[in-house]
Amino acid sequence: MELYGKEYLKRKLSCRKSRCDLRYKYYEQKNTVIDPNDALPAKLRQVKNVLGWCSKAVDSLADRLSVGEFENDRLMMWDLYKQNNPDVLFDSAMRSALITSCSFLYVFKGEDDLVKIRVIDGRRATGTIDDQTGMMYEGYAVLAANDKGDPLLEAYFTPDRVEYYDKEHDQQPFKVVAMPDDMQYCSLIPIIYKPDSKRPFGHSRISRAAMSTVKSAIMNLHNSEIAAQFYAYPQKYVLGVSDDFEIDRWQASISAMFMATRDSKGDVPQVGAFPSASMTPYTDMMRMYAQEFAGETGLTVDDLGFSSDNPSSADAIKAGHDQLRLMGRSAQKTFGSGFINAGFMAACINANKSLTRTEAVETHILWQPMFEPDASMIASIGDAVYKINQMVPGYIDQTKLKYIIGI
Numbered sequence: 218m219e220l221y222g223k224e225y226l227k228r229k230l231s232c233r234k235s236r237c238d239l240r241y242k243y244y245e246q247k248n249t250v251i252d253p254n255d256a257l258p259a260k261l262r263q264v265k266n267v268l269g270w271c272s273k274a275v276d277s278l279a280d281r282l283s284v285g286e287f288e289n290d291r292l293m294m295w296d297l298y299k300q301n302n303p304d305v306l307f308d309s310a311m312r313s314a315l316i317t318s319c320s321f322l323y324v325f326k327g328e329d330d331l332v333k334i335r336v337i338d339g340r341r342a343t344g345t346i347d348d349q350t351g352m353m354y355e356g357y358a359v360l361a362a363n364d365k366g367d368p369l370l371e372a373y374f375t376p377d378r379v380e381y382y383d384k385e386h387d388q389q390p391f392k393v394v395a396m397p398d399d400m401q402y403c404s405l406i407p408i409i410y411k412p413d414s415k416r417p418f419g420h421s422r423i424s425r426a427a428m429s430t431v432k433s434a435i436m437n438l439h440n441s442e443i444a445a446q447f448y449a450y451p452q453k454y455v456l457g458v459s460d461d462f463e464i465d466r467w468q469a470s471i472s473a474m475f476m477a478t479r480d481s482k483g484d485v486p487q488v489g490a491f492p493s494a495s496m497t498p499y500t501d502m503m504r505m506y507a508q509e510f511a512g513e514t515g516l517t518v519d520d521l522g523f524s525s526d527n528p529s530s531a532d533a534i535k536a537g538h539d540q541l542r543l544m545g546r547s548a549q550k551t552f553g554s555g556f557i558n559a560g561f562m563a564a565c566i567n568a569n570k571s572l573t574r575t576e577a578v579e580t581h582i583l584w585q586p587m588f589e590p591d592a593s594m595i596a597s598i599g600d601a602v603y604k605i606n607q608m609v610p611g612y613i614d615q616t617k618l619k620y621i622i623g624i
Contacts, residue, residue: 220345220354220355220375221345221355223357223371223373223380223382226343226344226345226355226356226357226373227357227371229343229357230341230342230343230357230359233339233343234340237316237317237338237339237340238340239428240271240316240317240421240423240428241316241317241340243271243272243423243427243428243431244271244272244275244316244423245272246267246268246269246271246272247267248267248428248431248432250266250432250435250436250439266435266438266439266442267435268431268434268435268438270427270430270431270434270507270510270521271423271427271428271431273516273520273521274422274423274427274510274514274516275312275315275316275422275423276312277514277516277520277541278315278422278515278541278544278545278548279308279311279312279315281541281545281587281588282311282545282548282549282552282584282587283307283584283585284303284307284556284582284583284584284585285582285583285584285585285619285620286582286583287557287560287580287581287582287583288580288581288582288583289579289580289581290580291576291577291579291580292560292561292564292572292576292577292580293564294557294560294561294563294564294577294580295560297332297334297560297563297564297567298334298556298560298563300331300332301332301333301334306322306334306336307556309336310322310336310408310552310555310556311408311548311552313336313338313339313408314339314408314409314410314419314552315410315421315422315548316338316339316421316422316423317338317339317340317421318339318409318410318411318416318418318419318420318421319339319407319408319409319410319418319419320336320337320338320339320407320408321336321337321338321339321342321356321358321405321406321407321408322334322335322336322337322405322406322408322555322556322559323335323336323337323342323358323360323372323404323405324404324405324406324559324562324563324566325379325394325404325566326566326567332563332566332567334559334563337358337359337360337405339418341358341359341360341362342356342357342358342359342405343356343357343418344356344357344374344403344405344407346407346417346418347402348414348417350402350558350574351407351409351412351551351554351555351558352401352402352403352406352407352558352562353374353402353403353405353406353407354375354376354401354402354403355373355374355375355376355403356373356374356403356405357371357372357373357374358371358372358374358405359371360372360381369383369384370382370383371383372405373390374403374404374405375396375403376396376400376401376402376403377395377396377400378393378394378395378396379393379394379396379403379404380392380393381393381394396566397565397566397568397569397570397571398570398571399571400565400571401571402562404562404566406555406558406559406562407555408552408555408556408559409551409552409555410422410548410551410552411547411548411551412551419551422514424513426513427510427513427514430506430509430510430513431510433506434503434506434507434510437499437502437503437506438499438503440499441496441499441500441503444496444499445496452490452491453488453489453490453491454488454489454490454491455486455487455488455489456486456487456488456489504518504523507521507522507523514541515538515540515541515543515544516538516541517537517538519537538588542587542588545587549582549584553581553582553584556582557577557580557581557582560577560580561574561577564577583616583620584620585620585623586620586621586622586623589623590622590623594622595622598621598622602618602621
């Protein structure tokens with residue numbers, strides 16, 4: 218495999234970084250919206266409203282993905298993960314991959330001679346990937362950056378070495394760490410969400426449709442606040458006012474009792490009010506945007522704050538999240554492949570030699586159930602397990618049952 222070099226990968230990352238930063242802004246609710254309505258004053262066009270739907274879309278799926286343990290683990294990869302705080306590591310890698318379509322696991326041996334696994338988000342790493350295995354031939358990562366995002370410590374990964382660069386050594390590495398002999402891939406492993414043949418580094422859960430819907434919903438929320446001012450203080454009018462008639466505008470707006478005296482000709486002005494603006498169209502539009510966003514992300518409108526009248530049972534909640542369950546199953550496949558690849562690389566670095574991938578082919582991850590069953594569901598599962606084990610004795614044992622019901 219021909220290597221493209223550090224500068225090529227650095228340029229490749231700079232082309233993708235802006236889109237990743239945009240999605241992080243939507244996730245962190247820091248995205249800015251400008252009202253295009255020219256009829257509004259300049260002060261009202263600066264929209265300061267935020268909406269947490271994008272973070273809800275990411276967290277609702279990330280929180281349901283929980284790694285249990287490795288099965289058929291001949292290379293003892295799970296033991297290496299347990300040395301690296303797996304609860305935080307797995308969650309951080311999957312959450313970052315859902316936001317930017319991919320994250321990366323940087324595998325290296327620390328000063329204490331133990332294998333370390335570190336998560337790098339998708340804004341700070343890239344590489345050339347092998348579509349068949351999901352591992353990379355070469356990679357580039359920003360290991361440390363300042364507050365402005367400028368790189369302070371960079372690393373260039375190849376199958377035979379890892380080169381480290383800093384500001385003083387931008388052209389030549391100040392440190393080179395050799396990899397075990399006969400390695401085919403580098404020690405930077407991608408964790409990808411929804412890859413395909415066109416985009417091997419996957420797709421973000423914060424899609425263009427989701428961002429567009431959130432932007433429209435924020436605009437609707439902003440316009441509803443402007444309309445609320447007219448709803449609270451409806452516009453009033455006075456007819457038949459002579460030149461010598463005096464009126465206190467503020468008192469006429471907020472007083473419960475308003476008095477108007479006759480003018481010099483004995484005429485009395487006519488006072489009235491325009492119909493107040495209704496807030497119903499804005500709430501209806503907000504529900505429409507919630508339904509549109511829920512359909513895009515596999516959520517329900519209940520998840521977005523529009524609760525239904527009748528409380529749902531556990532079965533109804535599970536049925537309403539069927540699309541989310543399918544998305545979670547798909548994510549488990551691709552994330553599991555990435556974690557096994559990283560575990561295989563960690564085993565190679567720990568043994569200080571190149572191992573064969575056939576030893577990791579039968580290894581797969583046991584995931585915790587995405588939806589915890591209630592008491593009635595556990596009873597139904599128990600009855601089904603009893604009947605299955607009658608037909609095939611010992612087919613579902615204690616370990617398998619653990620990952621079916623979660624206990």
